[in-house]
Every structure is written in structure tokens, then in C-alpha cells.
Amino acid sequence: MATKWGICSAGKISNDFVVALQTLPAQDHQAVAVAARYLSRAKEFAKSHNIPKAYGTYEELAEDPDIDIVYVGAIHPAHRDLVLLFFNHGKNVLCEKPMAMNLTEVKELTSAARKHNVFFMEAFWSRFFPVYEEIRSLLDQKVLGEVKVVRAEFGANLVGVPRAVEKELGGGALLDIGCYGIQFASMAFNGENPESVTANGFLHDTGVDETVTIILQYPGKCQAIITSTIVTELPNQAVISGTQGMIQIPSYMWSPTSLIVNGKETKYTLPTTTKHLHFKNSTGLSYEAEHVRQCLLKGLKESPIMSLAESELLASIMEEVYIQLGIYKNKE
Ligand SMILES: NC(=O)c1ccc[n+]([C@@H]2O[C@H](COP(=O)([O-])OP(=O)(O)OC[C@H]3O[C@@H](n4cnc5c(N)ncnc54)[C@H](OP(=O)(O)O)[C@@H]3O)[C@@H](O)[C@H]2O)c1
Structure with missing residues (x-):
């Protein structure tokens, strides 16, 4: 069964992450929903990436029961509150680096992940190249x-x-x-x-x-x-x-x-795409996505x-x- 990804934020890295996901087999990875602060942005993002659902609030994504893991691609000052929102709805989370703004926030998130017994990882994509x-x-x-x-x-x-x-x-x-x-x-x-x-x-x-x-x-x-x-x-x-x-x-x-x-x-050769990427070698985000899928399949709570x-x-x-x-x- 495919890992169903919810995408939080419709910014630059979220674009690249979804493009990278779509270089992987569709039977393994699907972006099923995207949420942005403005519905118009989410809809535009969903349309350009063929994502079935678009939400104009992050809360709606958190409440969507049909998601295996949320990818948080918002700017870093937003990470803490967003990750906690998803944990509170029992969601697994892959959060862009840096995990949060300071050590206090990072410890808050790691202990919340353990408390909620959800999978959580800081998206240091380099590690999986x-x-x-x-x-x-x-x-x-x-x-x-x-x-x-x-x-x-x-x-x-x-x-x-x-x-x-x-x-x-x-x-x-x-x-x-x-x-x-x-x-x-x-x-x-x-x-x-x-x-x-x-x-x-x-x-x-x-x-x-x-x-x-x-x-x-x-x-x-x-x-x-x-x-x-x-x-x-x-x-x-x-x-x-x-x-x-x-x-x-x-x-x-x-x-x-x-x-x-x-x-x-x-x-080494990276996966290729014809779609627009904002960052260098971004199709390599696919290695991280596949690693997360393997962790979820094994029932791991961390990488x-x-x-x-x-x-x-x-x-x-x-x-x-x-x-x-x-x-x-x-x-x-
Ligand atoms: N792995 C990598 O290679 C890589 C590369 C670049 C960046 N990053 C990381 O990814 C994160 C996002 O970077 P980015 O370049 O994608 O940033 P970006 O496009 O400038 O912004 C990403 C999203 O942040 C959300 N956001 C929330 N509050 C905001 C506010 N007050 N002002 C502006 N945006 C706000 C917006 O979401 P909405 O769409 O919902 O409005 C926006 O689309 C950062 O933590 C960065 O460190 C990782």
C-alpha cells in the first residue's frame, strides 16, 4: 500500500518534496492532500501536482483521517506549533530542518513525539543520499x-x-x-x-x-x-x-x-524530473521519503x-x- 503524504505549506521546499515524491513509484508514495494558510495557494499547489485534496487551514489537514504522515515544509519559526498540532491529532511527522528554533523547542517536540507514540524525524535529507x-x-x-x-x-x-x-x-x-x-x-x-x-x-x-x-x-x-x-x-x-x-x-x-x-x-545519478525545482539536486529528497516509508512499514517511531x-x-x-x-x- 502506498504511503499517503499530507503536505503542510505550499512553499518552495514543499514543491520540491512533492516533485521528488512523484519520481518514486505511485504504488509506494502518494501526496493525497496539501494545506496552506490560504485556500487559493493550496488549490494552486494541488492543481500543479495533481493532489486530490486542498485545505485552506493546517487544522483541516491535521483532522484528515486518511493520511499516514505529514511533511512540514513551513519556515522554521512555524515548525513547533505545526508539529504539535499534527501530534495532537495523532499524525506522524517529517519536519523540515531545523526541527525548531532552539533547544527548548526541540526537546518539547521530541518528548511530545514520544508521548503521542508517533513517528517523528527532522528532514536532514542529505543523510539518505x-x-x-x-x-x-x-x-x-x-x-x-x-x-x-x-x-x-x-x-x-x-x-x-x-x-x-x-x-x-x-x-x-x-x-x-x-x-x-x-x-x-x-x-x-x-x-x-x-x-x-x-x-x-x-x-x-x-x-x-x-x-x-x-x-x-x-x-x-x-x-x-x-x-x-x-x-x-x-x-x-x-x-x-x-x-x-x-x-x-x-x-x-x-x-x-x-x-x-x-x-x-x-x-552517482539522481532521479530526474521535467518539473520545476527551487533547490539544487532536490529530486534527492526522494531518498529521505523512501527511508521514512520503510520506517513506517517497520512500525518505527524514529529513524x-x-x-x-x-x-x-x-x-x-x-x-x-x-x-x-x-x-x-x-x-x-
Ligand atoms: N531540505 C532542503 O533542501 C531545504 C531547502 C530549503 C529550505 N528548507 C527548509 O524548509 C523550510 C521552508 O523553506 P522554503 O524555502 O520552502 O520557505 P518559503 O517557500 O519561503 O516558505 C515556506 C512556507 O512557510 C509558510 N509560512 C508560515 N508562516 C509564514 C510566514 N509568517 N511568512 C511566510 N511564510 C510562512 C508558508 O506556508 P503557506 O504555503 O501555507 O502559506 C510558506 O509557503 C525551512 O525550514 C527551511 O530551512 C529545506
Whole structure:
């Protein structure tokens, strides 16, 4: 039976997610309903993606009994309330990254998911790309020996994107794109807690973080260096260096199609589409959707690859970075 997806928000990433879903077999995945703040937007979205039901409120989507899982593609300040709305109606949820605005909210959501006994995952789609699967397999086999240094960067000129620069829309380099580097380091160090978090950076004139570099130190003299910026392009690569070898991910480290292991490159092909996409390599969202389907079929309440505990860890690292940058003080 197909996994029936409800789509919450008719914005850019929701468009790409539905396009990616439709690259998968229709007997496995169906977008059955979409909700937006305005019915006209929902209807337009439904029409362009052949989705049977369109709602003008998120509540109607929450009340729809014929949905297996809701994909939350709204801007991040809206995540907390929306996810709780769906949990309160017993819905499973895949929520776009970052899961929420701060550690307090993230913990509230993870404990609500456990309380309601629903499936919940932060949509770090990168984790499910074949390149990331291969990296985890190489790390498991200790092909690099002991991992010592990890580098990751995500920089793009997003100064014209309201979501990236405006405080009330959840703007800032870290929440929008820097989180990809943190999740990468966390995967490379097997979800371990860093011993220390050190951050330095600059604020944009809107008050959000503009450019940030973070050093995470892990036990055993291991380090991750993560840079993100919303004012300029970076090479957008990542590297994992171990005592016996090195893995490089050429651009884009968050949605990669190429992997270089000790100098030898392997290329990967993504699903194709003729439909419009807003973001690079977005058909790769299909890997995440299929992973979620497999979790639901197994009756899992969280993903073994992107667990709730790891979402809490990532949020705790970001919280510390904000405190050090002096722009965030809401620590528990
Ligand atoms: N995985 C990825 O590759 C990826 C890429 C980009 C973004 N993202 C994440 O996806 C989320 C949405 O990003 P996006 O680029 O799709 O954003 P967007 O198109 O600017 O907005 C997404 C939706 O947010 C909803 N929203 C709720 N309150 C809003 C408000 N006060 N002002 C404006 N919109 C509001 C709107 O829903 P309605 O349609 O209901 O009005 C809008 O369509 C973010 O959390 C972002 O970090 C992920």
C-alpha cells in the first residue's frame, strides 16, 4: 500500500518534496492532500501536482483521517506549533530542518513525539543520499582508520532571500544552512557529544548570524571545522580525514552526487524530473521519503539514521554557538 503524504505549506521546499515524491513509484508514495494558510495557494499547489485534496487551514489537514504522515515544509519559526498540532491529532511527522528554533523547542517536540507514540524525524535529507550511505558504510568498515579531522562548509549569497535574512522568519546562516555542516560532523563522529564547541562570527545588519565558523572538539584529539555564510558562495565541500585515508565530498556536500575516497572518484545519478525545482539536486529528497516509508512499514517511531537524540544534540550545539555569538540567550 502506498504511503499517503499530507503536505503542510505550499512553499518552495514543499514543491520540491512533492516533485521528488512523484519520481518514486505511485504504488509506494502518494501526496493525497496539501494545506496552506490560504485556500487559493493550496488549490494552486494541488492543481500543479495533481493532489486530490486542498485545505485552506493546517487544522483541516491535521483532522484528515486518511493520511499516514505529514511533511512540514513551513519556515522554521512555524515548525513547533505545526508539529504539535499534527501530534495532537495523532499524525506522524517529517519536519523540515531545523526541527525548531532552539533547544527548548526541540526537546518539547521530541518528548511530545514520544508521548503521542508517533513517528517523528527532522528532514536532514542529505543523510539518505547514496553518497552518505556509502560514507557510513566506509566509516563502519574503518576504511579511514580513526577519523581525526572533519571539515564542512555551506555558503551561498542569500541576502535577497527573506527566509535567510529576516529575524522573524527564522533567518541566519546557522539555522538555514550551517546546520548541514553540523549534522555532517555529527555523522562522521558517530553521533558523539563534542567535548567543546567554539564559535566565532559576524551578524548581518538585520541581526541574524551572517558568517559563522564553529570548531567542535571530540574526545581523542579530533576536530570538526564548520563554516557557513549567507553572503557569499563557498566551495561547499566536505572532507573526512582519518589515520589511514580521506573522503572528499565535492560540492554540494548537502546533496552530493560524487564521492572521492583516497583520490578515487565515484559518481552517482539522481532521479530526474521535467518539473520545476527551487533547490539544487532536490529530486534527492526522494531518498529521505523512501527511508521514512520503510520506517513506517517497520512500525518505527524514529529513524535509526536521523534519531531524535541526534536532533537534540544538533540543537544543543547550535544553542551553544548562538550563546557564544551573543545573539541567543534562551539556554535551559
Ligand atoms: N531540505 C532542503 O533542501 C531545504 C531547502 C530549503 C529550505 N528548507 C527548509 O524548509 C523550510 C521552508 O523553506 P522554503 O524555502 O520552502 O520557505 P518559503 O517557500 O519561503 O516558505 C515556506 C512556507 O512557510 C509558510 N509560512 C508560515 N508562516 C509564514 C510566514 N509568517 N511568512 C511566510 N511564510 C510562512 C508558508 O506556508 P503557506 O504555503 O501555507 O502559506 C510558506 O509557503 C525551512 O525550514 C527551511 O530551512 C529545506
